[in-house]
Amino acid sequence: MAILTVNNLQLSFGGLQVLNDVSFSVKRGEIYAIIGPNGAGKTSILNCLGGFYQQEKGLIDFDGVDISRSTPDRRAALGLARTFQNIALFRGMTVLDNIKLGAHAHLKTGLLGAALYWGRAHREEMALREEIENKIIDFLEIEHIRKQPVATLAYGLQKRVELARALAMQPKILLMDEPVAGMNAEETEDMVRFILDIQEERELTIIIIEHDMRMIMDISDRIMVLNFGQKIAEGSPQEVQQHPEVLKAYLGEKRGRN
Protein backbone atom coordinates (compact mmCIF):
# COMPACT_ATOMS: atom_id res chain seq x y z
CA MET A 1 0.00 0.00 0.00
CA ALA A 2 2.77 2.42 0.91
CA ILE A 3 4.73 3.64 -2.09
CA LEU A 4 7.38 5.38 0.00
CA THR A 5 8.60 4.39 3.43
CA VAL A 6 11.18 6.43 5.30
CA ASN A 7 12.69 5.00 8.45
CA ASN A 8 14.70 6.87 11.09
CA LEU A 9 16.07 9.57 8.83
CA GLN A 10 18.98 11.37 10.42
CA LEU A 11 20.87 14.33 8.97
CA SER A 12 23.15 16.96 10.49
CA PHE A 13 25.43 19.69 9.21
CA GLY A 14 28.35 19.93 11.60
CA GLY A 15 26.82 20.38 15.01
CA LEU A 16 23.41 21.30 13.68
CA GLN A 17 20.91 18.48 13.86
CA VAL A 18 18.69 19.05 10.83
CA LEU A 19 16.63 15.86 10.87
CA ASN A 20 16.31 13.75 13.97
CA ASP A 21 14.92 10.27 13.61
CA VAL A 22 12.13 11.12 11.19
CA SER A 23 9.99 8.22 9.98
CA PHE A 24 6.92 8.33 7.81
CA SER A 25 5.27 6.47 5.01
CA VAL A 26 3.24 7.73 2.08
CA LYS A 27 0.35 5.80 0.56
CA ARG A 28 -0.04 5.34 -3.14
CA GLY A 29 -2.11 8.09 -4.69
CA GLU A 30 -2.39 10.43 -1.73
CA ILE A 31 -1.39 14.03 -1.26
CA TYR A 32 0.95 14.06 1.68
CA ALA A 33 1.91 17.44 3.09
CA ILE A 34 4.91 18.34 5.21
CA ILE A 35 4.54 21.53 7.20
CA GLY A 36 6.43 23.22 9.96
CA PRO A 37 7.99 26.53 10.93
CA ASN A 38 11.02 27.88 9.02
CA GLY A 39 14.10 25.76 9.50
CA ALA A 40 12.12 22.73 10.62
CA GLY A 41 13.84 20.55 8.01
CA LYS A 42 11.10 20.23 5.42
CA THR A 43 13.23 20.94 2.36
CA SER A 44 16.01 18.79 3.83
CA ILE A 45 13.64 15.82 3.74
CA LEU A 46 12.97 16.42 0.04
CA ASN A 47 16.70 16.76 -0.56
CA CYS A 48 17.32 13.44 1.15
CA LEU A 49 14.56 11.79 -0.87
CA GLY A 50 15.92 13.22 -4.12
CA GLY A 51 19.48 12.21 -3.29
CA PHE A 52 20.92 15.70 -3.19
CA TYR A 53 21.76 15.28 0.51
CA GLN A 54 23.08 12.00 1.83
CA GLN A 55 21.52 11.17 5.19
CA GLU A 56 23.73 9.81 7.96
CA LYS A 57 21.28 7.19 9.02
CA GLY A 58 17.95 5.94 7.84
CA LEU A 59 16.42 3.89 5.07
CA ILE A 60 14.33 5.06 2.16
CA ASP A 61 12.23 2.44 0.44
CA PHE A 62 10.64 3.55 -2.80
CA ASP A 63 8.11 1.14 -4.28
CA GLY A 64 10.03 -1.88 -3.07
CA VAL A 65 13.47 -0.56 -4.00
CA ASP A 66 15.94 0.57 -1.36
CA ILE A 67 17.17 3.94 -2.66
CA SER A 68 18.95 5.08 0.50
CA ARG A 69 22.33 5.25 -1.27
CA SER A 70 21.27 5.72 -4.89
CA THR A 71 22.57 8.61 -6.98
CA PRO A 72 20.12 11.41 -7.82
CA ASP A 73 19.91 10.45 -11.50
CA ARG A 74 19.08 6.86 -10.58
CA ARG A 75 16.27 7.99 -8.29
CA ALA A 76 14.92 10.23 -11.02
CA ALA A 77 14.92 7.33 -13.46
CA LEU A 78 12.99 5.23 -10.93
CA GLY A 79 10.23 7.83 -10.86
CA LEU A 80 10.98 10.50 -8.31
CA ALA A 81 10.39 14.00 -9.69
CA ARG A 82 10.86 17.30 -7.98
CA THR A 83 9.91 20.94 -8.29
CA PHE A 84 11.91 23.53 -6.44
CA GLN A 85 11.19 26.29 -3.96
CA ASN A 86 13.23 28.82 -5.88
CA ILE A 87 12.63 27.95 -9.49
CA ALA A 88 15.38 25.81 -10.98
CA LEU A 89 14.60 25.89 -14.69
CA PHE A 90 17.33 25.89 -17.31
CA ARG A 91 17.33 29.52 -18.29
CA GLY A 92 19.14 29.13 -21.57
CA MET A 93 16.47 26.85 -23.04
CA THR A 94 12.97 27.31 -24.34
CA VAL A 95 9.92 26.08 -22.44
CA LEU A 96 9.62 23.14 -24.80
CA ASP A 97 13.25 22.10 -24.35
CA ASN A 98 12.94 22.38 -20.58
CA ILE A 99 9.98 20.04 -20.62
CA LYS A 100 11.69 17.64 -23.02
CA LEU A 101 14.65 17.56 -20.69
CA GLY A 102 12.41 16.14 -17.99
CA ALA A 103 11.96 13.03 -20.12
CA HIS A 104 15.73 12.52 -20.33
CA ALA A 105 15.86 9.29 -18.36
CA HIS A 106 13.15 7.70 -20.52
CA LEU A 107 14.92 8.34 -23.82
CA LYS A 108 17.52 6.12 -25.39
CA THR A 109 19.35 8.22 -27.97
CA GLY A 110 23.11 7.87 -27.52
CA LEU A 111 25.90 10.13 -28.63
CA LEU A 112 26.21 8.67 -32.11
CA GLY A 113 22.48 8.58 -32.72
CA ALA A 114 22.26 12.19 -31.63
CA ALA A 115 25.02 13.24 -34.01
CA LEU A 116 23.30 11.61 -36.98
CA TYR A 117 19.71 12.36 -35.95
CA TRP A 118 18.58 9.57 -38.19
CA GLY A 119 16.09 6.76 -37.79
CA ARG A 120 15.50 5.96 -34.17
CA ALA A 121 16.78 9.26 -32.73
CA HIS A 122 14.44 11.19 -35.02
CA ARG A 123 11.44 8.96 -34.34
CA GLU A 124 12.07 9.11 -30.62
CA GLU A 125 12.16 12.92 -30.63
CA MET A 126 8.94 13.12 -32.64
CA ALA A 127 7.16 10.70 -30.34
CA LEU A 128 8.37 12.68 -27.36
CA ARG A 129 7.14 15.94 -28.85
CA GLU A 130 3.72 14.49 -29.53
CA GLU A 131 3.43 13.03 -26.06
CA ILE A 132 4.49 16.27 -24.40
CA GLU A 133 2.08 18.29 -26.51
CA ASN A 134 -0.85 16.00 -25.79
CA LYS A 135 -0.28 15.10 -22.20
CA ILE A 136 1.50 18.05 -20.67
CA ILE A 137 1.38 21.28 -22.66
CA ASP A 138 -2.36 21.03 -23.33
CA PHE A 139 -3.04 19.96 -19.79
CA LEU A 140 -1.12 22.80 -18.14
CA GLU A 141 -2.35 25.36 -20.69
CA ILE A 142 1.04 26.62 -21.75
CA GLU A 143 0.65 26.30 -25.52
CA HIS A 144 1.23 30.01 -26.06
CA ILE A 145 4.69 30.06 -24.48
CA ARG A 146 6.17 26.80 -25.71
CA LYS A 147 8.82 28.45 -27.91
CA GLN A 148 9.79 31.19 -25.45
CA PRO A 149 12.98 31.16 -23.43
CA VAL A 150 12.02 30.53 -19.80
CA ALA A 151 14.01 33.47 -18.49
CA THR A 152 11.47 35.88 -20.02
CA LEU A 153 8.40 34.34 -18.36
CA ALA A 154 6.42 35.64 -15.39
CA TYR A 155 6.96 33.93 -12.05
CA GLY A 156 3.66 32.02 -11.98
CA LEU A 157 4.25 30.66 -15.47
CA GLN A 158 7.78 29.60 -14.61
CA LYS A 159 6.37 27.58 -11.70
CA ARG A 160 3.95 25.96 -14.12
CA VAL A 161 6.73 25.12 -16.56
CA GLU A 162 8.64 23.56 -13.71
CA LEU A 163 5.63 21.40 -12.96
CA ALA A 164 5.45 20.48 -16.64
CA ARG A 165 9.09 19.44 -16.60
CA ALA A 166 8.50 17.30 -13.52
CA LEU A 167 5.51 15.62 -15.21
CA ALA A 168 7.64 14.85 -18.26
CA MET A 169 9.77 12.72 -15.97
CA GLN A 170 6.78 10.35 -15.79
CA PRO A 171 7.13 10.16 -12.03
CA LYS A 172 5.44 7.88 -9.56
CA ILE A 173 5.96 10.43 -6.81
CA LEU A 174 6.03 14.17 -7.30
CA LEU A 175 7.89 16.18 -4.68
CA MET A 176 6.72 19.79 -4.67
CA ASP A 177 8.59 22.38 -2.64
CA GLU A 178 6.33 25.37 -2.03
CA PRO A 179 4.45 25.28 -5.34
CA VAL A 180 2.39 28.40 -4.61
CA ALA A 181 4.87 30.50 -2.64
CA GLY A 182 4.79 34.10 -3.81
CA MET A 183 1.73 33.63 -6.00
CA ASN A 184 -1.39 35.74 -6.03
CA ALA A 185 -4.83 34.25 -5.34
CA GLU A 186 -5.60 33.53 -8.97
CA GLU A 187 -2.27 31.86 -9.69
CA THR A 188 -2.64 29.82 -6.51
CA GLU A 189 -6.06 28.62 -7.56
CA ASP A 190 -4.73 27.59 -10.97
CA MET A 191 -1.88 25.68 -9.40
CA VAL A 192 -4.15 23.92 -6.91
CA ARG A 193 -6.44 22.92 -9.76
CA PHE A 194 -3.49 21.43 -11.62
CA ILE A 195 -2.24 19.58 -8.56
CA LEU A 196 -5.66 18.03 -7.90
CA ASP A 197 -6.09 17.11 -11.57
CA ILE A 198 -2.68 15.49 -11.65
CA GLN A 199 -3.46 13.43 -8.59
CA GLU A 200 -6.82 12.36 -9.91
CA GLU A 201 -6.07 11.71 -13.59
CA ARG A 202 -2.59 10.26 -13.32
CA GLU A 203 -2.92 8.59 -9.95
CA LEU A 204 0.25 10.24 -8.85
CA THR A 205 1.44 10.39 -5.30
CA ILE A 206 2.29 13.94 -4.30
CA ILE A 207 4.44 15.07 -1.41
CA ILE A 208 4.05 18.77 -0.89
CA ILE A 209 5.68 21.41 1.29
CA GLU A 210 3.81 24.64 1.67
CA HIS A 211 3.30 27.56 4.01
CA ASP A 212 -0.12 28.47 2.64
CA MET A 213 -2.12 26.76 5.41
CA ARG A 214 -5.51 27.24 3.86
CA MET A 215 -4.40 25.48 0.72
CA ILE A 216 -2.68 22.68 2.63
CA MET A 217 -5.71 22.02 4.80
CA ASP A 218 -7.93 21.99 1.73
CA ILE A 219 -6.06 19.55 -0.48
CA SER A 220 -3.96 17.24 1.68
CA ASP A 221 -5.02 13.75 2.63
CA ARG A 222 -2.50 13.57 5.44
CA ILE A 223 -0.12 16.05 7.00
CA MET A 224 3.14 15.62 8.86
CA VAL A 225 4.30 18.45 11.11
CA LEU A 226 7.98 19.00 11.73
CA ASN A 227 9.66 21.20 14.28
CA PHE A 228 13.41 21.50 14.79
CA GLY A 229 13.98 18.37 12.70
CA GLN A 230 11.57 16.23 14.66
CA LYS A 231 8.23 14.87 13.67
CA ILE A 232 5.72 16.20 16.17
CA ALA A 233 2.43 15.17 14.62
CA GLU A 234 0.90 13.31 11.72
CA GLY A 235 -2.68 12.83 10.61
CA SER A 236 -5.60 14.25 8.72
CA PRO A 237 -5.90 18.06 8.47
CA GLN A 238 -8.49 18.12 11.27
CA GLU A 239 -6.37 16.01 13.58
CA VAL A 240 -3.28 18.06 12.97
CA GLN A 241 -5.04 21.37 13.50
CA GLN A 242 -6.07 20.37 16.98
CA HIS A 243 -2.88 18.64 17.99
CA PRO A 244 -1.45 20.36 21.10
CA GLU A 245 2.18 20.02 19.92
CA VAL A 246 1.32 21.73 16.64
CA LEU A 247 -0.42 24.60 18.36
CA LYS A 248 2.62 24.97 20.57
CA ALA A 249 5.01 25.03 17.64
CA TYR A 250 3.02 27.56 15.67
CA LEU A 251 1.45 29.76 18.35
CA GLY A 252 3.80 29.30 21.28
CA GLU A 253 2.98 28.20 24.78
CA LYS A 254 0.74 29.86 27.27
CA ARG A 255 2.90 31.32 29.96
CA GLY A 256 2.30 29.32 33.13
CA ARG A 257 0.71 31.16 36.03
CA ASN A 258 3.03 31.51 38.95
Add this chain to the structure above:
Amino acid sequence: MRIGDFKESYAADEAVFSTSTSRFWLGGLFVLLAIFPFMAGEYLLYMANITGIAIVAALGLNILTGAAGQISLGHAAFVGIGAYTSAVLANRLALPFLLCLPLAGAASAFFGVLVGAPSMRMKGLYLCITTLAAQVIFEFFFVHWESLTGGIRGLNIAAPTLFGCDIGTEFGFYWVTLVVVIIAATVSRNLFRTRVGRAFIAIRDRDISAELMGINLFRYKLYAFATSSFLAGIAGCLWVNHLKSITPEHFPLHESIRFLAMIIVGGLGNILGAIYGAIFMTLIPEVLQTILKFFEEIYPQAMSFLFPLQTVVFGFLIVLFLVFEPHGLAEMWVRVKNHFRLWPFKH
Protein backbone atom coordinates in the same frame (compact mmCIF):
# COMPACT_ATOMS: atom_id res chain seq x y z
CA MET B 1 8.46 39.49 -46.37
CA ARG B 2 7.10 36.41 -44.70
CA ILE B 3 3.47 36.14 -43.71
CA GLY B 4 1.96 33.39 -41.65
CA ASP B 5 3.89 30.37 -40.52
CA PHE B 6 1.67 27.34 -40.27
CA LYS B 7 2.76 23.78 -39.82
CA GLU B 8 0.83 20.59 -39.97
CA SER B 9 3.14 18.18 -38.21
CA TYR B 10 5.51 18.26 -35.28
CA ALA B 11 8.25 17.10 -37.60
CA ALA B 12 7.81 20.25 -39.69
CA ASP B 13 7.83 22.34 -36.53
CA GLU B 14 11.06 20.76 -35.35
CA ALA B 15 12.89 21.13 -38.66
CA VAL B 16 16.05 23.26 -38.52
CA PHE B 17 15.22 25.19 -41.65
CA SER B 18 11.51 25.29 -41.16
CA THR B 19 10.37 27.87 -43.70
CA SER B 20 10.69 27.94 -47.46
CA THR B 21 12.37 31.35 -47.14
CA SER B 22 15.18 30.00 -45.01
CA ARG B 23 15.58 26.99 -47.28
CA PHE B 24 15.79 29.35 -50.26
CA TRP B 25 18.58 31.39 -48.69
CA LEU B 26 20.40 28.26 -47.61
CA GLY B 27 20.29 27.02 -51.19
CA GLY B 28 21.60 30.39 -52.33
CA LEU B 29 24.48 30.12 -49.88
CA PHE B 30 25.42 26.67 -51.20
CA VAL B 31 25.40 27.94 -54.78
CA LEU B 32 27.68 30.83 -53.77
CA LEU B 33 30.03 28.46 -51.95
CA ALA B 34 30.10 26.21 -55.01
CA ILE B 35 31.00 28.93 -57.52
CA PHE B 36 33.39 30.76 -55.19
CA PRO B 37 36.50 28.64 -55.92
CA PHE B 38 36.13 29.18 -59.64
CA MET B 39 36.16 32.95 -59.22
CA ALA B 40 38.68 33.30 -56.41
CA GLY B 41 42.47 33.35 -56.63
CA GLU B 42 45.01 31.35 -54.60
CA TYR B 43 45.06 33.83 -51.74
CA LEU B 44 41.29 33.94 -51.24
CA LEU B 45 41.11 30.16 -51.44
CA TYR B 46 43.85 29.92 -48.83
CA MET B 47 41.85 32.26 -46.59
CA ALA B 48 38.69 30.22 -47.16
CA ASN B 49 40.51 27.04 -46.19
CA ILE B 50 42.00 28.32 -42.96
CA THR B 51 38.64 29.87 -42.08
CA GLY B 52 36.94 26.53 -42.65
CA ILE B 53 39.45 24.75 -40.44
CA ALA B 54 38.91 27.36 -37.71
CA ILE B 55 35.14 26.85 -38.02
CA VAL B 56 35.44 23.11 -37.40
CA ALA B 57 37.62 23.70 -34.32
CA ALA B 58 35.33 26.45 -33.03
CA LEU B 59 32.26 24.23 -33.47
CA GLY B 60 34.03 21.69 -31.28
CA LEU B 61 34.85 24.17 -28.53
CA ASN B 62 31.34 25.54 -28.75
CA ILE B 63 29.96 22.17 -27.67
CA LEU B 64 32.23 21.91 -24.65
CA THR B 65 32.43 25.51 -23.48
CA GLY B 66 29.47 27.20 -25.12
CA ALA B 67 26.85 24.54 -24.52
CA ALA B 68 28.10 22.35 -21.68
CA GLY B 69 29.75 25.27 -19.88
CA GLN B 70 33.11 23.57 -19.23
CA ILE B 71 35.73 26.20 -20.00
CA SER B 72 38.66 24.72 -21.87
CA LEU B 73 42.05 26.36 -22.26
CA GLY B 74 43.48 23.36 -24.05
CA HIS B 75 41.57 23.29 -27.31
CA ALA B 76 44.61 24.09 -29.45
CA ALA B 77 46.42 21.09 -27.93
CA PHE B 78 43.57 18.83 -29.10
CA VAL B 79 43.83 20.32 -32.58
CA GLY B 80 47.54 19.56 -32.30
CA ILE B 81 46.94 15.95 -31.31
CA GLY B 82 44.74 15.51 -34.36
CA ALA B 83 47.36 17.09 -36.58
CA TYR B 84 50.24 14.98 -35.24
CA THR B 85 48.18 11.79 -35.32
CA SER B 86 47.27 12.41 -38.92
CA ALA B 87 50.86 13.27 -39.90
CA VAL B 88 52.32 10.23 -38.16
CA LEU B 89 49.71 7.90 -39.65
CA ALA B 90 50.29 9.30 -43.12
CA ASN B 91 54.09 9.17 -42.87
CA ARG B 92 54.67 5.88 -41.09
CA LEU B 93 51.73 3.76 -42.17
CA ALA B 94 50.99 5.57 -45.43
CA LEU B 95 47.31 5.69 -44.52
CA PRO B 96 45.10 7.61 -46.95
CA PHE B 97 43.63 10.96 -46.00
CA LEU B 98 40.11 9.60 -45.70
CA LEU B 99 41.23 7.16 -43.02
CA CYS B 100 43.46 9.64 -41.23
CA LEU B 101 40.56 12.04 -40.77
CA PRO B 102 38.40 9.93 -38.42
CA LEU B 103 41.44 8.41 -36.71
CA ALA B 104 42.81 11.87 -35.91
CA GLY B 105 39.41 12.75 -34.45
CA ALA B 106 39.33 9.53 -32.44
CA ALA B 107 42.82 10.10 -31.03
CA SER B 108 41.88 13.60 -29.90
CA ALA B 109 38.61 12.35 -28.45
CA PHE B 110 40.51 9.75 -26.46
CA PHE B 111 42.78 12.36 -24.89
CA GLY B 112 39.80 14.66 -24.47
CA VAL B 113 38.10 12.07 -22.30
CA LEU B 114 41.31 11.66 -20.28
CA VAL B 115 41.54 15.40 -19.69
CA GLY B 116 37.82 15.56 -18.94
CA ALA B 117 37.98 12.85 -16.29
CA PRO B 118 38.75 15.29 -13.43
CA SER B 119 35.44 17.01 -14.23
CA MET B 120 33.83 14.38 -12.00
CA ARG B 121 35.18 16.25 -8.99
CA MET B 122 35.97 19.70 -10.32
CA LYS B 123 34.08 22.41 -12.06
CA GLY B 124 34.37 26.02 -13.12
CA LEU B 125 37.76 27.64 -12.78
CA TYR B 126 39.36 24.56 -11.26
CA LEU B 127 38.49 22.47 -14.27
CA CYS B 128 39.66 25.32 -16.47
CA ILE B 129 43.11 25.12 -14.87
CA THR B 130 43.17 21.35 -15.52
CA THR B 131 42.67 22.00 -19.21
CA LEU B 132 45.42 24.61 -19.06
CA ALA B 133 47.68 21.93 -17.59
CA ALA B 134 46.69 19.62 -20.45
CA GLN B 135 47.65 22.31 -22.95
CA VAL B 136 51.10 22.67 -21.37
CA ILE B 137 51.64 18.91 -21.08
CA PHE B 138 50.68 18.15 -24.68
CA GLU B 139 52.81 21.03 -25.92
CA PHE B 140 55.70 19.54 -23.97
CA PHE B 141 55.18 16.20 -25.70
CA PHE B 142 54.99 17.84 -29.12
CA VAL B 143 58.40 19.42 -28.51
CA HIS B 144 60.20 16.63 -26.66
CA TRP B 145 58.91 13.33 -28.04
CA GLU B 146 61.26 13.80 -30.96
CA SER B 147 61.16 10.27 -32.31
CA LEU B 148 57.44 10.66 -32.97
CA THR B 149 56.82 14.36 -33.47
CA GLY B 150 60.13 15.48 -34.92
CA GLY B 151 60.70 17.89 -32.04
CA ILE B 152 60.80 21.59 -32.77
CA ARG B 153 61.53 20.95 -36.46
CA GLY B 154 58.15 19.26 -36.71
CA LEU B 155 56.93 16.98 -39.47
CA ASN B 156 56.30 17.31 -43.17
CA ILE B 157 53.79 15.26 -45.08
CA ALA B 158 53.21 14.59 -48.75
CA ALA B 159 50.32 16.24 -50.58
CA PRO B 160 47.17 14.25 -49.75
CA THR B 161 44.98 12.59 -52.34
CA LEU B 162 41.35 11.67 -52.20
CA PHE B 163 39.77 9.11 -54.58
CA GLY B 164 42.80 9.55 -56.81
CA CYS B 165 42.40 13.33 -57.00
CA ASP B 166 45.14 15.64 -55.81
CA ILE B 167 43.78 17.72 -52.94
CA GLY B 168 47.12 19.29 -52.15
CA THR B 169 46.20 22.46 -54.01
CA GLU B 170 44.16 25.26 -52.46
CA PHE B 171 41.42 24.61 -54.99
CA GLY B 172 41.27 20.88 -54.34
CA PHE B 173 41.42 21.29 -50.60
CA TYR B 174 38.62 23.84 -50.63
CA TRP B 175 36.11 21.10 -51.44
CA VAL B 176 37.35 18.90 -48.63
CA THR B 177 37.13 21.75 -46.13
CA LEU B 178 33.67 22.71 -47.36
CA VAL B 179 32.28 19.21 -46.99
CA VAL B 180 33.83 18.72 -43.56
CA VAL B 181 32.50 22.10 -42.35
CA ILE B 182 28.99 21.21 -43.53
CA ILE B 183 29.12 17.82 -41.83
CA ALA B 184 30.55 19.29 -38.62
CA ALA B 185 27.88 21.99 -38.49
CA THR B 186 25.12 19.45 -39.17
CA VAL B 187 26.38 17.11 -36.50
CA SER B 188 26.62 19.92 -33.93
CA ARG B 189 23.12 21.05 -34.76
CA ASN B 190 21.77 17.51 -34.54
CA LEU B 191 23.22 17.03 -31.08
CA PHE B 192 21.06 19.86 -29.81
CA ARG B 193 17.89 18.40 -31.24
CA THR B 194 18.14 15.39 -28.95
CA ARG B 195 18.53 14.60 -25.29
CA VAL B 196 22.31 14.72 -25.49
CA GLY B 197 22.49 18.40 -26.39
CA ARG B 198 19.73 19.30 -23.96
CA ALA B 199 21.68 17.56 -21.21
CA PHE B 200 24.77 19.63 -22.10
CA ILE B 201 22.86 22.89 -21.75
CA ALA B 202 21.21 21.70 -18.55
CA ILE B 203 24.63 21.01 -17.05
CA ARG B 204 25.76 24.51 -17.98
CA ASP B 205 22.65 26.25 -16.67
CA ARG B 206 22.12 24.37 -13.39
CA ASP B 207 24.10 21.24 -12.82
CA ILE B 208 22.42 20.32 -9.54
CA SER B 209 18.90 20.26 -10.91
CA ALA B 210 20.20 18.57 -14.07
CA GLU B 211 21.29 15.69 -11.89
CA LEU B 212 17.93 15.61 -10.12
CA MET B 213 16.31 15.41 -13.57
CA GLY B 214 18.07 12.12 -14.14
CA ILE B 215 21.16 13.25 -16.04
CA ASN B 216 24.37 11.43 -15.22
CA LEU B 217 26.60 14.51 -14.95
CA PHE B 218 29.93 12.75 -15.28
CA ARG B 219 28.95 10.77 -18.34
CA TYR B 220 27.60 13.81 -20.16
CA LYS B 221 30.60 15.94 -19.29
CA LEU B 222 32.79 13.23 -20.80
CA TYR B 223 30.52 13.15 -23.87
CA ALA B 224 31.04 16.89 -24.22
CA PHE B 225 34.82 16.52 -23.92
CA ALA B 226 34.81 13.66 -26.42
CA THR B 227 32.73 15.37 -29.13
CA SER B 228 34.55 18.65 -28.66
CA SER B 229 38.00 17.17 -28.99
CA PHE B 230 36.85 14.87 -31.79
CA LEU B 231 36.01 17.93 -33.87
CA ALA B 232 39.28 19.52 -32.76
CA GLY B 233 41.12 16.45 -34.02
CA ILE B 234 39.32 16.64 -37.35
CA ALA B 235 40.32 20.30 -37.61
CA GLY B 236 43.91 19.30 -36.81
CA CYS B 237 43.92 16.69 -39.56
CA LEU B 238 42.65 19.27 -42.04
CA TRP B 239 45.25 21.71 -40.79
CA VAL B 240 48.24 19.46 -41.37
CA ASN B 241 46.99 18.27 -44.75
CA HIS B 242 46.45 21.86 -45.79
CA LEU B 243 49.82 23.27 -44.68
CA LYS B 244 51.65 19.95 -45.22
CA SER B 245 53.85 20.64 -42.23
CA ILE B 246 53.50 21.09 -38.52
CA THR B 247 55.65 22.31 -35.69
CA PRO B 248 54.76 22.64 -31.99
CA GLU B 249 54.58 26.40 -32.50
CA HIS B 250 51.31 26.00 -34.35
CA PHE B 251 49.40 25.01 -31.24
CA PRO B 252 50.37 27.33 -28.39
CA LEU B 253 48.21 28.53 -25.51
CA HIS B 254 47.24 31.73 -27.27
CA GLU B 255 45.77 29.67 -30.06
CA SER B 256 43.51 28.06 -27.44
CA ILE B 257 42.51 31.50 -26.26
CA ARG B 258 41.84 32.53 -29.84
CA PHE B 259 39.35 29.64 -30.14
CA LEU B 260 37.69 30.81 -26.93
CA ALA B 261 37.51 34.33 -28.34
CA MET B 262 35.87 32.97 -31.49
CA ILE B 263 32.95 31.40 -29.67
CA ILE B 264 32.56 34.35 -27.31
CA VAL B 265 32.56 36.93 -30.09
CA GLY B 266 30.21 34.74 -32.10
CA GLY B 267 27.82 34.02 -29.25
CA LEU B 268 28.36 31.29 -26.65
CA GLY B 269 26.46 28.08 -27.19
CA ASN B 270 25.26 29.13 -30.61
CA ILE B 271 26.27 27.09 -33.65
CA LEU B 272 25.91 29.94 -36.12
CA GLY B 273 27.77 32.04 -33.57
CA ALA B 274 30.74 29.68 -33.61
CA ILE B 275 30.81 29.92 -37.40
CA TYR B 276 30.59 33.72 -37.46
CA GLY B 277 33.15 33.99 -34.68
CA ALA B 278 35.62 31.78 -36.52
CA ILE B 279 35.15 33.83 -39.71
CA PHE B 280 35.53 37.09 -37.80
CA MET B 281 38.65 36.07 -35.89
CA THR B 282 40.33 34.70 -39.01
CA LEU B 283 39.42 37.38 -41.52
CA ILE B 284 39.60 40.61 -39.50
CA PRO B 285 43.38 40.44 -38.93
CA GLU B 286 43.79 39.93 -42.67
CA VAL B 287 41.49 42.83 -43.46
CA LEU B 288 43.40 45.04 -41.06
CA GLN B 289 46.64 44.00 -42.74
CA THR B 290 45.24 44.88 -46.15
CA ILE B 291 44.26 48.31 -44.87
CA LEU B 292 47.76 48.72 -43.48
CA LYS B 293 49.32 47.86 -46.83
CA PHE B 294 47.20 50.57 -48.35
CA PHE B 295 48.59 53.09 -45.85
CA GLU B 296 52.10 51.81 -46.41
CA GLU B 297 52.04 53.02 -49.97
CA ILE B 298 51.10 56.54 -48.87
CA TYR B 299 53.25 56.82 -45.73
CA PRO B 300 56.05 54.24 -45.97
CA GLN B 301 57.78 55.58 -42.83
CA ALA B 302 54.66 55.17 -40.65
CA MET B 303 54.77 51.37 -40.80
CA SER B 304 56.95 50.91 -37.73
CA PHE B 305 54.24 52.67 -35.79
CA LEU B 306 51.20 51.28 -37.58
CA PHE B 307 52.19 47.64 -37.70
CA PRO B 308 51.83 46.96 -33.95
CA LEU B 309 48.66 49.03 -34.01
CA GLN B 310 47.02 46.20 -35.94
CA THR B 311 46.86 44.03 -32.82
CA VAL B 312 45.57 46.94 -30.77
CA VAL B 313 42.73 47.62 -33.21
CA PHE B 314 41.88 43.93 -33.30
CA GLY B 315 41.73 43.72 -29.52
CA PHE B 316 39.72 46.90 -29.36
CA LEU B 317 37.19 45.50 -31.84
CA ILE B 318 36.69 42.43 -29.63
CA VAL B 319 36.17 44.59 -26.55
CA LEU B 320 33.64 46.72 -28.43
CA PHE B 321 31.79 43.58 -29.40
CA LEU B 322 31.61 42.30 -25.88
CA VAL B 323 30.35 45.64 -24.59
CA PHE B 324 27.74 46.35 -27.23
CA GLU B 325 26.85 42.85 -28.35
CA PRO B 326 27.33 40.53 -25.39
CA HIS B 327 25.38 37.75 -27.08
CA GLY B 328 27.69 37.88 -30.02
CA LEU B 329 27.44 38.08 -33.76
CA ALA B 330 24.70 35.47 -33.84
CA GLU B 331 22.37 37.73 -31.88
CA MET B 332 23.16 40.62 -34.20
CA TRP B 333 22.29 38.43 -37.15
CA VAL B 334 18.93 37.51 -35.57
CA ARG B 335 18.11 41.19 -35.16
CA VAL B 336 18.97 42.01 -38.74
CA LYS B 337 16.83 39.08 -39.88
CA ASN B 338 13.89 40.16 -37.75
CA HIS B 339 14.16 43.63 -39.17
CA PHE B 340 13.86 42.37 -42.72
CA ARG B 341 11.16 39.87 -41.86
CA LEU B 342 8.60 42.66 -41.77
CA TRP B 343 10.38 44.96 -44.13
CA PRO B 344 9.21 47.28 -45.66
CA PHE B 345 6.02 47.31 -43.55
CA LYS B 346 7.21 47.93 -40.05
CA HIS B 347 3.95 47.84 -38.19
